[in-house]
Amino acid sequence: MRKSIFFALCLVTLLFSLPSQSALAANDNVNQSELAAQKELVQIQIEAIKALHQKDADAINKRIDDQLAQVGQGVDRFGVIVSVLGTLITVLLVFGGYIGYRNAKSEARIVSKYTAEEWFRENGPQLSKRIDELTARFEKQFQEKLQQLSNRADPLLTGFSLTYEDLEKKYNSANELGKSGQHQAAIEAYDAILDACRHDQDQRIESIAARALVNKGAAQGKLKEFSNAAESFREALDFYAKDDSRQFDEPVAYALNGLAFTKVLKAESIWGKDSKKAVNILESALDDLNMAIERYPNAVATVFGNKSQVLWLLSKHAQAEDEFSRALALKNGGGKTLYESTIKVLDDSSLSEFKSMRPVIDRLWQDFTALT
Secondary structure, three states: OHHHHHHHHHHHHHHHHOOOHHHHHHOOOOOHHHHHHHHHHHHHHHHHHHHHHHHHHHHHHHHHHHHHHHHHHHHHHHHHHHHHHHHHHHHHHHHHHHHHHHHHHHHHHHHHHHHHHHHHHHHHHHHHHHHHHHHHHHHHHHHHHHHHHHHHOOHHHOOOOOOHHHHHHHHHHHHHHHHOOOHHHHHHHHHHHHHHHOOOOOHHHHHHHHHHHHHHHHHHHHOOOHHHHHHHHHHHHHHOOOOOOOOOHHHHHHHHHHHHHHHHHHHHHHOOOOHHHHHHHHHHHHHHHHHHHHHOOOOOHHHHHHHHHHHHHOOOHHHHHHHHHHHHOOOOOOHHHHHHHHHHHHHHOOOHHHHOOHHHHHHHHHHHHHHO
16 A cells, blocks of 8 residues: 555656646757756656566565465365375274174074074974984885895805806806896896906806806897997907807807897887998898807807898898798797797887888798698
8 A cells, every 4th residue: 555655656746847848848948968867767766666566566476375385285284184084984984893793793693592502402302303213214225225235146246266056056046137027137147247257267167257248238138228238249259259169159159149139229220310321230230140150050049030130121031031941940949939039029120121021920930830
């Protein structure tokens, strides 16, 4: 305010100190030196006024900068305070939640323990009784199973000191299981015999192993485990492949017959899908049967009967009739036994080519009975 008043007074002084334009015009003789002095004085006054205003402006700017600095410092302090308070509140909330969790867990444990104790107090006797009943039942079942296994199979599993006579009895028992339709039990019995025979060098015992393998394959065929049956027959063949004594011709022949039978079943299953492949399989089966007959010409009639069926499916009908007539005449499994088993095979087959053989079998059977 004082500076404004001073500025006004300077302006008034300046105005009064300046002569009017008319006076200057009237007085042509004014001294030029006085005019110059006045001009210099006015210039000095103007510079003083400008300096004064610049000082005021600088002071105002400084005050503004100070205020802004104070505001910034206040904002920074406020941010720090808010951050510290937020962290403190978070810590307090977490701590409070943990305390609540501990309390709830402790209460839940007490409640669950009380509930469990109450439940066992009420139901404990019945539960204990039920456990005893189940234990007794399972123990009884275990003993029954153990007895069945003991009756079925084998001292063979515990040692290899059984004599040929003992093994022969086991072999006959296994055969009886197969004849009575207990094929799975028979397979297990044959496996037990094989476990003993494989480690014995006695040729008679090895012959039992050969027959056991063949009969095992036959039992697997009865259960329609054809791939397993073929494996058993091949194993029987491999088991005695190096033997040149010909003493195992019979079991080898039957192994070949069984292998051929599984091939016939395979060919029958794919006949409608791939007849060419089925024919190839039948030709392989025919080779097996021819080899079986060559190894053991006194084979049962079933071997010759199977050969006649394969020949029929290969459209070699005349040869098929000759083989079946020959099989009917054999004392070892021929006659009515062969006729009835063959009829059953033909009736059970789904192939029309197979069923077409039925009238031929009936005719050959009539011819055979007429001659005998």
